[in-house]
Amino acid sequence: MIASKNPGLLYEQVADKIAGQIEAGTLRPGDRVPSVRRASQQHRVSVTTAVQAYLALENRGLIEARPKSGFYVRSRPLRDVLEPGRSSPCRATRADSSSELLGRVFEAVNRPGIVPLGAACPSPELLPVQKLNRTLAVMTRSAGTKGIEYDMPPGALPLRRQVARRSPDWGVTLAPDDIVTTSGSMEALTLCLRAVTKPGDPVAIESPTYFGIVQLIESLGLKAIEIPTHPRTGMDLDALDRTLAARRIAACLAIPNFNNPLGSLMPESHQQRLVEMLARREIPLIEDDIYGELHFGPKRPRVAKSFDKQGLVLLCSSFSKTIAPGYRVGWTAPGRFLEKVRNLKFTSTLATATLPQLAIAEFVANGGYDHHLRAIRRTFAEQVQRVSEAVAESFPPGIRITRPAGGFVIWIELPRGLDSLDLHARAMAEEISIAPGPMFSPGGGFGNFIRLSCGYPWSPRIERAIGILGSLTKRLG
Ligand SMILES: Cc1ncc(COP(=O)(O)O)c(C=O)c1O
Secondary structure: OOOOOOOOOOOHHHHHHHHHHHHHHOOOOEOOOHHHHHHHHHHOOOHHHHHHHHHHHHHOOOOEOOOOOOEOOOHHHHOEOOOOOOOOOOOOOOOHHHHHHHHHHHHOOOOOOOOOOOOOOOOOOOOOHHHHHHHHHHHHHHHHHHHHHHOOOOOOOOHHHHHHHHHHHHHOOOOHHHHHHEEEEHHHHHHHHHHOOOOOOEEEEOOOOHHHHHHHHOOOOEEEEEEEOOOOEEOOOOHHHHHHHHHHOOOOEHHHHHHHOOOOOOOHHHHHHHHHHHHOOOOOOOEEOOOOOOOOOOOOOOOHHHOOOOOEEEEEOOOOOOOOOHHHEEEEEEEEHHHHHHHHHHOOOOOOHHHHHHHHHHHOOOOOHHHHHHHHHHHHHHHHHHHHHHHHHHHOOOEEEEEOOOOEEEEEEOOOOOOOHHHHHHHHOOOEEOOEEHHOOOOOOOOOOEEEOOOOOHHHHHHHHHHHHHHHHHHHH
């Protein structure tokens, strides 16, 4: 048992008793421990003493708080698993191009029967499908002919108004006229990159980063410059600073809030440093905040744009990870590049589909969005925990797992030399999809990493699939 520091203190005595229950298996990993009030009654101590006891148990690594849900017994295996270290981008030679690899991995995504640990999609059963359908039906009736007309850039005013109303929650005050709506975040990123670069330009990105960004940079004829990352705090700003001093960078594209695949959260002081460092050199920052609302901690993190004094930050997001990926509704607030982005939108997709924008605007306005977010944040936090614990239990010793602060993916470092593309092929033969590490780097690095999505509710099927992945990894290692 992990011993108390001050065995004489009352709260430590309570903590020792609960630690004993964990040791004896009365309370098992993943169990909710009694509420603080209940513990105070059970152990005949004040609520304050019970709170101190729980904090002591948290410090000993035995229990953990989950937002709005209470305290839970931490899993033993996860306690012994380290996080990956700072990343070091490298070039790997690969037989196929990154788009061929992507095609192979995602050809399986919608295949029935596949265990969906590959794509970072929220499970439809966790999304407010019926409420959204009803809202869409109401909007279809009330919009009349407007619903079938082009909604020319900058896009639906009711949606831009709702996004602007939420923006103070992220530390920035946007006006509806600062925003252009888009077909998902992917189009927002595309328009912003096109607005601030020309083919051949070097663009600094996190390593690893979302493979859609890797593909986008390649397809626009840009040159990706990979910047190392820390699994908790994201882009290594000292490394970025050295890169900026050594060479020309035309733009930086980052996911400060819950990077995909790391789940890292860039601290506010780092966000400010990043914005200022780039502004000194007049370099635009494209900020992808698609996971910003999916925080596990109590506070919605700020966006880097909240530190932007010169209009150099182009903020992008969408509703794909929170309510409806298929609606294809996103937006950007591109600062001083607004006019350019708006004009590019005309030549890109002309307009965003009208009715999905109006339905989402209404869903946000009537409080449905916030209500849903509160539930889904807790669900994702729990699913990330369950999947991480199962991985820690089934995979060989020595693997490393990230501890995401939000979102719903985990990034796993497998034993050195293990080929995640090989693991992917073998997993597919077992009808399990995973995302192999090389997809997340233009240089094809991260050969012994995989990303697992925790977007689906925990189930015996997922548990079994993780067990199979663990056995395959042991066999390949
Ligand atoms: C970081 C990041 N940005 C953008 C996207 C694409 O978003 P959308 O579906 O809104 O185009 C994804 C999807 O996985 C993502 O993870």
